[in-house]
Amino acid sequence: MDAFLQRLKRLDAYPKVNEDFYKRTLSGGIVTLVAAVVMLLLFISETRSYFYSATETKLVVDTSRGERLRVNFDITFPSIPCTLLSIDTTDISGEQHHDIRHDIEKRRLDSHGNVIEARKEGIGGAKIERPLQKHGGRLDKGEQYCGTCYGAEESDEQCCNSCEEVREAYKKKGWALTNPDLIDQCAREDFVERVKTQQDEGCNVHGFLDASKVAGNFHFAPGKGFYESNIDVPELSVLEGGFNITHKINKLSFGTEFPGVVNPLDGAQWTQPASDGTYQYFIKVVPTIYTDIRGHNIHSNQFSVTEHYRDGNVRPYSKKPQPGVFFFYDFSPIKVIFTEENRSLLHYLTNLCAIVGGVFTVSGIIDSFIYHGQKALKKKMELGKYR
Numbered sequence: 466m467d468a469f470l471q472r473l474k475r476l477d478a479y480p481k482v483n484e485d486f487y488k489r490t491l492s493g494g495i496v497t498l499v500a501a502v503v504m505l506l507l508f509i510s511e512t513r514s515y516f517y518s519a520t521e522t523k524l525v526v527d528t529s530r531g532e533r534l535r536v537n538f539d540i541t542f543p544s545i546p547c548t549l550l551s552i553d554t555t556d557i558s559g560e561q562h563h564d565i566r567h568d569i570e571k572r573r574l575d576s577h578g579n580v581i582e583a584r585k586e587g588i589g590g591a592k593i594e595r596p597l598q599k600h601g602g603r604l605d606k607g608e609q610y611c612g613t614c615y616g617a618e619e620s621d622e623q624c625c626n627s628c629e630e631v632r633e634a635y636k637k638k639g640w641a642l643t644n645p646d647l648i649d650q651c652a653r654e655d656f657v658e659r660v661k662t663q664q665d666e667g668c669n670v671h672g673f674l675d676a677s678k679v680a681g682n683f684h685f686a687p688g689k690g691f692y693e694s695n696i697d698v699p700e701l702s703v704l705e706g707g708f709n710i711t712h713k714i715n716k717l718s719f720g721t722e723f724p725g726v727v728n729p730l731d732g733a734q735w736t737q738p739a740s741d742g743t744y745q746y747f748i749k750v751v752p753t754i755y756t757d758i759r760g761h762n763i764h765s766n767q768f769s770v771t772e773h774y775r776d777g778n779v780r781p782y783s784k785k786p787q788p789g790v791f792f793f794y795d796f797s798p799i800k801v802i803f804t805e806e807n808r809s810l811l812h813y814l815t816n817l818c819a820i821v822g823g824v825f826t827v828s829g830i831i832d833s834f835i836y837h838g839q840k841a842l843k844k845k846m847e848l849g850k851y852r
């Protein structure tokens with residue numbers, strides 16, 4: 466047994482030195498103190514990193530199909546009244562939605578940006594009590610209402626019971642509704658009066674759109690646009706002088722928010738120069754999945770963007786572009802997957818050992834260099850080489 470213990474003693478990689486042979490120096494004490502502080506700071510940093518989850522990023526080809534795109538927005542137009550501001554969407558599949566109102570709220574703003582009124586279904590005016598009938602008389606009690614289309618009827622049975630229906634009838638005929646003050650339906654709905662009263666107001670519009678996951682665009686245009694010959698044409702003959710499409714994007718995102726997401730257009734602001742025109746944003750949407758530490762998946766999107774202003778007066782002999790703010794979006798074929806992961810305990814312990822061993826070794830080298838340097842310098846001074 467004693468022989469075995471003696472052999473085991475020979476394997477000791479840490480031979481002990483008698484304390485009588487130790488020599489302690491001031492430089493060694495300073496190096497030891499600095500090394501202890503460095504090890505403490507590195508220990509705290511490593512411990513914090515261990516308790517916080519790390520995020521791993523992976524890129525894959527996006528093979529998803531049939532998904533929908535949710536567009537969240539909050540945009541302020543300080544010089545366009547809510548009555549004239551419409552929201553339209555189109556995509557390459559042919560799906561079109563004009564003058565969208567559901568899931569959207571408009572806020573009337575005064576010249577100082579204060580909210581005057583907020584409604585989800587638009588801001589309307591009062592109607593007169595007795596509408597004008599198609600036959601020329603006023604609506605009597607118990608009589609069914611059938612309003613005139615002012616010569617734009619496609620058949621004798623057609624009725625136009627609202628200003629919008631009169632406008633649509635004129636559009637189908639290719640006519641311009643140049644004087645809506647003379648249209649009974651428009652007077653009833655007080656559209657022109659609302660435009661006049663809100664002429665110096667602005668509008669904040671916020672909400673969300675639900676669109677197909679294909680390339681397309683959504684835009685904010687002054688005047689209710691309509692679609693004709695594959696070109697958006699606004700009905701703006703009632704107004705003169707153009708529109709100031711100065712705007713500020715308070716918030717714009719695609720999908721659900723997730724930790725660390727950066728939306729490059731949040732807080733972006735643009736001021737229109739003197740001329741009339743169209744401002745365009747070209748957006749590349751990147752599908753993203755974020756998996757948190759508990760395994761919950763958040764399906765969302767990131768995006769990059771470029772901007773372009775199309776001046777309406779650059780080509781005086783060509784057709785002027787529709788004034789408004791357009792967002793053209795397309796999708797990247799690559800999907801980004803973020804996964805939160807905790808570091809293993811063994812990895813944490815390995816790093817702690819590396820910190821202690823590394824700092825101890827480096828400090829030993831520094832202490833040895835200082836000690837032997839001082840010793841050599843002292844010996845030369847004794848020999849008279851340095852005075």
